Amino acid sequence: MRDQYEGVEISAEHLRELARQMILIRRFEEKCAELYSTEKIRGFLHLYIGEEANAVGVMQALLPDDRVVATYREHGHALARGLPATEVMAEMYGKATGSSRGRGGSMHICSADHRFYGGFAIVGGGLPLAVGLGLADRMRGKTHVTCCFFGEGAAAEGEFHEALNLAALWRLPVLFICENNGYAMGTALERSESETDIHRHAESYNISAEIVDGMDVCAVEEAARRAVSKIRAGEGPYFLENKTYRFRAHSMFDAELYRAKEEVEEWKERGPLVQFKPCIIEHSLLAESDFEEIESDVANVVEEAVAFAEAAPWEPVEDLLKDVVTPRENMA
Amino acid sequence: MSETRRITYRDAIREALSEALTKDERVFLMGEDVGRYGGAYACSKGLLEEFGEERIRDTPLSESGFTGAGIGAALAGMRPIIEVMTVNFSLLCLDQIVNNAATLRHMSGGQFSVPVVIRMATGAGRQLAAQHSHSLENWYAHVPGLRVLAPATVVDARGMLWSALECPDPVIIFEHAMLYNEEGDIASEGPWTADIDHAAVRRDGDDATLITYGGSLPKTLAAANSLAEDGISCDVIDLRSLRPLDRERIVASVVKTHRAVIVDEGWKTGSLAGEVSAQITESAFFDLDAPVERVCTAEAPIPYAQHLELAALPSEEKIVAAVRKALRI
Numbered sequence: 001m002r003d004q005y006e007g008v009e010i011s012a013e014h015l016r017e018l019a020r021q022m023i024l025i026r027r028f029e030e031k032c033a034e035l036y037s038t039e040k041i042r043g044f045l046h047l048y049i050g051e052e053a054n055a056v057g058v059m060q061a062l063l064p065d066d067r068v069v070a071t072y073r074e075h076g077h078a079l080a081r082g083l084p085a086t087e088v089m090a091e092m093y094g095k096a097t098g099s100s101r102g103r104g105g106s107m108h109i110c111s112a113d114h115r116f117y118g119g120f121a122i123v124g125g126g127l128p129l130a131v132g133l134g135l136a137d138r139m140r141g142k143t144h145v146t147c148c149f150f151g152e153g154a155a156a157e158g159e160f161h162e163a164l165n166l167a168a169l170w171r172l173p174v175l176f177i178c179e180n181n182g183y184a185m186g187t188a189l190e191r192s193e194s195e196t197d198i199h200r201h202a203e204s205y206n207i208s209a210e211i212v213d214g215m216d217v218c219a220v221e222e223a224a225r226r227a228v229s230k231i232r233a234g235e236g237p238y239f240l241e242n243k244t245y246r247f248r249a250h251s252m253f254d255a256e257l258y259r260a261k262e263e264v265e266e267w268k269e270r271g272p273l274v275q276f277k278p279c280i281i282e283h284s285l286l287a288e289s290d291f292e293e294i295e296s297d298v299a300n301v302v303e304e305a306v307a308f309a310e311a312a313p314w315e316p317v318e319d320l321l322k323d324v325v326t327p328r329e330n331m332a
Numbered sequence: 333m334s335e336t337r338r339i340t341y342r343d344a345i346r347e348a349l350s351e352a353l354t355k356d357e358r359v360f361l362m363g364e365d366v367g368r369y370g371g372a373y374a375c376s377k378g379l380l381e382e383f384g385e386e387r388i389r390d391t392p393l394s395e396s397g398f399t400g401a402g403i404g405a406a407l408a409g410m411r412p413i414i415e416v417m418t419v420n421f422s423l424l425c426l427d428q429i430v431n432n433a434a435t436l437r438h439m440s441g442g443q444f445s446v447p448v449v450i451r452m453a454t455g456a457g458r459q460l461a462a463q464h465s466h467s468l469e470n471w472y473a474h475v476p477g478l479r480v481l482a483p484a485t486v487v488d489a490r491g492m493l494w495s496a497l498e499c500p501d502p503v504i505i506f507e508h509a510m511l512y513n514e515e516g517d518i519a520s521e522g523p524w525t526a527d528i529d530h531a532a533v534r535r536d537g538d539d540a541t542l543i544t545y546g547g548s549l550p551k552t553l554a555a556a557n558s559l560a561e562d563g564i565s566c567d568v569i570d571l572r573s574l575r576p577l578d579r580e581r582i583v584a585s586v587v588k589t590h591r592a593v594i595v596d597e598g599w600k601t602g603s604l605a606g607e608v609s610a611q612i613t614e615s616a617f618f619d620l621d622a623p624v625e626r627v628c629t630a631e632a633p634i635p636y637a638q639h640l641e642l643a644a645l646p647s648e649e650k651i652v653a654a655v656r657k658a659l660r661i
Contacts, residue, residue, distance in 0.1 A: 118439075125428070128404065131397065166391070
């Protein structure tokens, strides 16, 4: 960590909030992994552990009316955007009080109230949609920003290139955030891309782009604030390539045959909390006791989320076909 | 209808676009060459001058990109009309339509609406060969979460667009390329809306039911006329909505005539005609006096040479023969 970050408030209160959000995501997901092994959570479960600084840092720069498009690895983004842990956990359980009434599960958490359009589980599929959200805001003269997260694997998809071109061509208010964790499922970046500097694709579409240390939450916040202020000023889209790493397997079915344990251990030493905590304690901004308090608060939030999900009702089977399309009598 | 005027199917679509853009400021048209070029089929000719570049938006050749952008804009409250040049090209945006537009309402537990209208040309008949001539309506009609319309008449072409825009869910409108020059009478005065929930009976008869949609309607009506000269009277049902299908109207007609011939420009295997046939079997099996007949496109990519293209497609003669077979005459 550095001593100064442009536009980032280095106060005890703000740093505490950043720490709280990152720890919440970490403990929430550790609990999810545990619940997966006891079969409370089924389907696919993609953990964000190791990448928390990205969602938390970016969300600091957003306002309530801004829009967020995420991927199937979106628990962290949902929590950092302020979705209640209770509803996110209930969604993992497939319960009716889940954020998508149990229809989406881990990969499709969304909330209209938070303008969180959800996890999109087709790699690259969320990008054109984010362009459209931005187009709608631009056509109506709004200053909202649409923030679109995706992994570096998306850069191999045609939709990535189509979306970047459209956003640049029409100068749309879209913040593209590539969470480059080095692996598209099990395929290393250098084995799938002829251009491994993903931000250079953005530059080729005349989009301002920068590389960000995605393991440093303050660096992410700094870059996101800079990007968002330019977008709001009408300068068109912006692209961040956040270098990060996932500490856990791609999903719960992944034996991790494609990467060395040593590599994982090296990245863990650079973990978002590993570098953050000692640094702010050293600068006397927060004390060890503050972290103990955060851990205790977070443990309560996670426990409450699990209790909520356990007690939540299932959606009645009679509602299976509800909301496939709007009943005609409800038509505008 | 007191006074009418005669216009082409193309004019009907252009008028409908113009009216929608005038009535609702959330409406905009987006697609390849819809602006300066005036539309590949000239449906949007003149609209750029009237409504400007923001609302008549030329796009790059990025079907997935601009269709996805239309879906996103709809999510944010706009009423985009996306023009995809032909259904063949729409395979490049199938991901956005099937994985995003069709799923978002249900997958979000009812939180999101995608009120987008996607128009595309479909069908063969102009010697454009295998990458511009296919009829893939059934691929979309297969997908829950979409509504699929096939205006076969000038009146429906004029009215269905606004009705589709009023629908909060994604609507795909198929315009058969051979219909654009067809002429028809529409009411001089509006409102020009169309029923997008029900099939229409285009001709009354008692001996057989002919069921069709879109570009096959003129051929089917011609066949019915020709059969009438021989004393065979047919009900002609124009499906109009391919999803949902109007099972009730189909079945009511078959119960009356006891014979069904389905005319569908899609390939027979896995066709919409197969679905209609299955619905008849499920709901009117004991009313049938003959097996259901299907007149579909030959199971080959549509060829360029005119005699081969014609041989591949449903025709008046093939429909007449199928009806005679069902009647065993």
